[in-house]
Amino acid sequence: MIEFYSAATPNGYKVAIALEEMALPYRLHHLDLSANEQKRPEFLAINPNGRIPAIVDTDNHDFAVFESGAILLYLAEKTGKFLPADPNARSVVIQWLMFQMGGVGPMMGQANVFYRYFPEKIPAAIERYHKEGRRLLEVLNTRLAQVEYLGGNEYSIADMATWPWVRIHDWSGISVEGLDHLQRWLEAVGNRPACQRALQVPPSASQSDDERAKAVSKMVTR
Structure with missing residues (x-):
């Protein structure tokens, strides 16, 4: 248990x-x-x-x-x-997991703070985190143009970690317009019954x- x-x-x-x-x-x-x-x-x-x-x-x-x-x-x-046994494939999954942990989550979290919760609007802070959040989503989109899932062609813990943050992009005020591969992935992961x-x-x-x-x-x- x-x-x-x-x-x-x-x-x-x-x-x-x-x-x-x-x-x-x-x-x-x-x-x-x-x-x-x-x-x-x-x-x-x-x-x-x-x-x-x-x-x-x-x-x-x-x-x-x-x-x-x-x-x-x-x-x-x-x-x-959901974590490959092959050392190289395993490393790739862990790299994208760390990309979420060190980038996507913290930056979108800060976007949420300044766009939604902070008691006063600070345009420079909002712009900073919106730009960085969008840049990180573009990195994901480029990756997903090459492979089906973040770790490769198999669904993994990297997808489980990243999807809950990317799915709230609207709440963060970050557009995914033009990021077709990211949108494809968002839908595919979101359609999984476990998700x-x-x-x-x-x-x-x-x-x-x-x-x-x-x-x-x-x-x-x-």
Whole structure:
């Protein structure tokens, strides 16, 4: 059993996708970030950084893993899925995983902050992160013109990590117009049943009360 600590964020959805794709049994612990539940001592004992997501693998002596990229690698190695055995192919997948961790997530996250949440509009900051976000999406588009998925022609944890961030490009204020290969990939990954299920774990605040209730009723263990 995987004890899964998460909230409705792109980083949380990465791990939800992996758990669903790998068909691992898990139990969701939904942390209310607005109430700072991620800063409580019991969670800090799992992740000293006080951020979601995190997991505890009860089948491995209650081994705890934090940082979303590290969790994806751990789960891929645990199951032998979505990470190639060949050293070179494995390295390519990890390179694109790190591209998301070091680039796509942080830059689009900053775009979200200044475009959506910051109490005052700072045009220079918004422009900076919109430009850098668009540049990173163009890098992805160039890659996806060459291969079907980010790691090559097989779906991998690199796609699981990147898709939850790219799918919210509108919310970040970043256009994908003209990025046809990226749009093709967005649709292909989004059509995967595991991805669709993962977006209910936990349900986002934009869902209706009925949708949230139905999702919660399904998410105890899967």
